[in-house]
Amino acid sequence: MSLAGLKMRCVVAVFLICAGLAQAADPAKPVNFEQHVAPIFKRHCVQCHGESKQKAGLDLSSFASVSKGGTGGAVVVAGRSSASRIVEVISASDPAERMPPENDAIPNDQIATIRAWIDGGLRQNAGSTVAPPEANAMTFTPAANATKLDGPPPMPEHLPAIGRAKTMRPFPVLALASSPRAPLVAAASFECIDFVDPASRNIVGTIAFPQGEPHVLRFSRSGRILLAAGGRPVQSGAAVLFDVTSGKHLAEFGDETDAVLAADLSPDERKVALGGSGRVVKLYSTEKGKLEHTLIKHTDWITSVAFSPDGKLLATGDRIGNIHLWDAQSGGVVLPLAEHKGAIRSLTWRSDSHVLASCGEDGLIVWWDVAKGWPATSRADAHPPARPEGYYGKIANGVLDASFGPTGELVTCGRDQAVRVWSNDGRELHRFSIANGSTTGIKVFPTRVAMSFDGTTVIAGDSAGRLHSWQVKKPGKSK
Numbered sequence: 089m090s091l092a093g094l095k096m097r098c099v100v101a102v103f104l105i106c107a108g109l110a111q112a113a114d115p116a117k118p119v120n121f122e123q124h125v126a127p128i129f130k131r132h133c134v135q136c137h138g139e140s141k142q143k144a145g146l147d148l149s150s151f152a153s154v155s156k157g158g159t160g161g162a163v164v165v166a167g168r169s170s171a172s173r174i175v176e177v178i179s180a181s182d183p184a185e186r187m188p189p190e191n192d193a194i195p196n197d198q199i200a201t202i203r204a205w206i207d208g209g210l211r212q213n214a215g216s217t218v219a220p221p222e223a224n225a226m227t228f229t230p231a232a233n234a235t236k237l238d239g240p241p242p243m244p245e246h247l248p249a250i251g252r253a254k255t256m257r258p259f260p261v262l263a264l265a266s267s268p269r270a271p272l273v274a275a276a277s278f279e280c281i282d283f284v285d286p287a288s289r290n291i292v293g294t295i296a297f298p299q300g301e302p303h304v305l306r307f308s309r310s311g312r313i314l315l316a317a318g319g320r321p322v323q324s325g326a327a328v329l330f331d332v333t334s335g336k337h338l339a340e341f342g343d344e345t346d347a348v349l350a351a352d353l354s355p356d357e358r359k360v361a362l363g364g365s366g367r368v369v370k371l372y373s374t375e376k377g378k379l380e381h382t383l384i385k386h387t388d389w390i391t392s393v394a395f396s397p398d399g400k401l402l403a404t405g406d407r408i409g410n411i412h413l414w415d416a417q418s419g420g421v422v423l424p425l426a427e428h429k430g431a432i433r434s435l436t437w438r439s440d441s442h443v444l445a446s447c448g449e450d451g452l453i454v455w456w457d458v459a460k461g462w463p464a465t466s467r468a469d470a471h472p473p474a475r476p477e478g479y480y481g482k483i484a485n486g487v488l489d490a491s492f493g494p495t496g497e498l499v500t501c502g503r504d505q506a507v508r509v510w511s512n513d514g515r516e517l518h519r520f521s522i523a524n525g526s527t528t529g530i531k532v533f534p535t536r537v538a539m540s541f542d543g544t545t546v547i548a549g550d551s552a553g554r555l556h557s558w559q560v561k562k563p564g565k566s567k
Contacts, residue, residue, distance in 0.1 A: 119204045120211040121151045128198045129154075132188050144251045151212045159251040161296045161337070166210045166218075169203040170324065170343060173298045178202070228329055228339035228374040230357035234310055241270035241541075242312040244283045244293030247335040252294075253279045261549025262318070263302050264536035266491070267332070269311035273538060273547050275555060276302035281316055283332075286540040286547045289555045295335040299326055304351045307332070309397070317351035317362055319344060327351045327362045329374070341372045350393040350404070354416060361402055363390025369404050371419055381419030385412050391432050398441040401458065405432030411446055413458065423461045427454050434490040436498075445498055447487035453500060455514065465514040471502020493539035499546050501534035507548045509539075509560060520558045522550055 119125070129148040135141070137148040146158030157163050163174040178194050180186040186193060205211070209218030255278050263276035266286065273284045281302055283293040300320035304327075307314055314332050319325030325344035330337060341360045342348060351362040359380070363369040369383035369390055388407040395402055395416055402416040409428035414421060430450030437444055443464060444456040451471060457464040472485045490500045497517065498510040509518040522534050534548045534556070547557045 117214055118211055119201060119208050120213050120216060121154070121205065122213045124201050125205045126151075128194065128202065132191070132194050132198075136188070155210070159249065159296070161250075161298050163298075164206050164210060167207060168343075169206040171326070171340075172206050175199070175203055175206065176320070176324070228357070228377070230374060231310060231312065234308065234355065234357040241267070241272075242310070242332045243270050243272060244335065245333050247283075247293035247295060250280060250294055250296045252277070258553035260551040260553055261535050261555065263305040263316075264489075264538050264547070264549045265305035265307050265314070266538035266540055266547070267307045267311045268309060268494075268541055270541060272311075272332075273540070274305045274307070274314055274316075275549055276305060276316075276318075277553070281305065281314070281330075284547075284555060286538075286545045286557055287559070289547075289557055293335065295330055297328070299324070299328065301347060303347060303349050306352050308353055308357055309355045310357075313338070313353065313357060315351060315353040315360065317342075317348040319347035321347050323347075325364060327360050327372075329353070329360075339374060339377070341374070341377070342370060350390045352393050352395050352402075354395045355397055355399045359395075359416065361393045361395065361404075363393055363404065365389045367406070369393060369402075369414075371402075383412075383414055383419055385421060386410055392435040394435040394437055394444075396437050396441040396444075396458075397439055400441070403435045403437070403444050405435050405446060405448075407431045409448060409450065411435070413444075413461075425454075425456055425461060427463060427466070428452055430486065433486065433488050436490050436492050438492050438496055439494065443496075445490050445492065447490040447500055449484070449486035451485035451487060451502070453487055453490065453498070453510070453514075455498075455512075467510070467514050470500065471504040471506060471508070473504040488533065489536045491538050494541060494543045497539070497543065499537045499539050501537045501548055503533055505531070505533060507534055507537055507546060507556075507558070509546060518546070518558070518560055520546065520548075520556075522548065522556050 133148045136143045137146045139149050144158045147153035164172045169175045177187040179199050259278040265274045273286045275282045275284050279297055281295050281297055282291045284291055301318045302316045303318040305316055312332055314330045317327035325346055325348040326340050326342045329339045342362050346365045348362045349364040353360055358374055360372045367386050371381040373380050386406040391407055392405040402414040405411045409430055411425040413423050428448045428450055430448045432448045434447050444458050447453045451469045453470045454466045455464045471487050473483050484503050487500050487502045492498055496512045501507045505523040507520045511517055532550050532552045534550050536549045538547050544561050545557050546560055549555055
């Protein structure tokens, strides 16, 4: 080879190397809807979620319609694929829950593309800017008069209709809460929450809970906010705040890897406490949207948390019967309450903050004098089931839920299929039965109980997804 030819080869080689380096230095094109995501939706989804057909009100054929979501709410959350409903359904491990139904699963590399698009900020095209995270996703403005009970009682008004997810069997009532100011009860169902009139049990409105199973419901002291917490077992969990009147999603706290089992909103609306299988209680600031304290004391799953009505204390209980009182502001330990020998199913405060009631799978109800850290009174075997003929083993007699009424009466339910109302000193005042009403032959239990804001009506949800109510006194009359 001539010297001139060798020089030419060197020049070409250097050019190619430089070109390769220049190409490697070019930033990768950002994942965007039009180039990367739309073809995936077109291949797998638009047959059921396109311009001509929109199951659950969801259209995935355009960027605008994807951003809008469906009847169940938003399906993508900018910057958070882990909290985006669409990722959850296309990556579900159970074929019965996975989308698209009755078809091959979307390949993992294409799911990864959708995740990258969401986490990258939901770009519409290569020239688009990144969509900002939802402004209210982790922040909330408490009412200035959150602890003052004035103005008309908040009631749902013209909530939009939502599509209900179908389940193979009736979904149990896992959570129930009564408004402190209005004739209104919130009852959990699968992926939604019903607002119900406690006396008639008529549904007056429904809001979507796309996070999954609502395990906890709590009204704020003013009745204007509903806290709903739960999620999908071994997948995700969070606590969400809703406006009761409009049904609007206000804020969300926690990004758990398992369903939230216990949660509460402080009386001044400035803190959210939550817990679950992680064995720690997390205390969030609603104003800053940040985790303020992690309370470490429990050695098993957290099953109940409750702020005292005066906002000074936080009570927490776990699956092996431990109860702890904490300073609600600093997160410091105040004292343990030791009496239960089984899982704590509920913690509820009397309105004066002097008495905390606890109930558990050991069949025990305790009214705690929190100033002394000692039981003021208690009832063992509070819900004893009848012993079946010929049965000689131990019978489960757990108390499954407890809730204080407005004048200090306590309503409970248990494995004896009964709902009971107790006086302040632990005397039984009323007893109601839900037995059995099951068409499947499976024994039905009351799962959750509450009392109406005026103390006139007891309402209970059961393991077959039904609601029951009983009048315990006439409106305007005291016991």
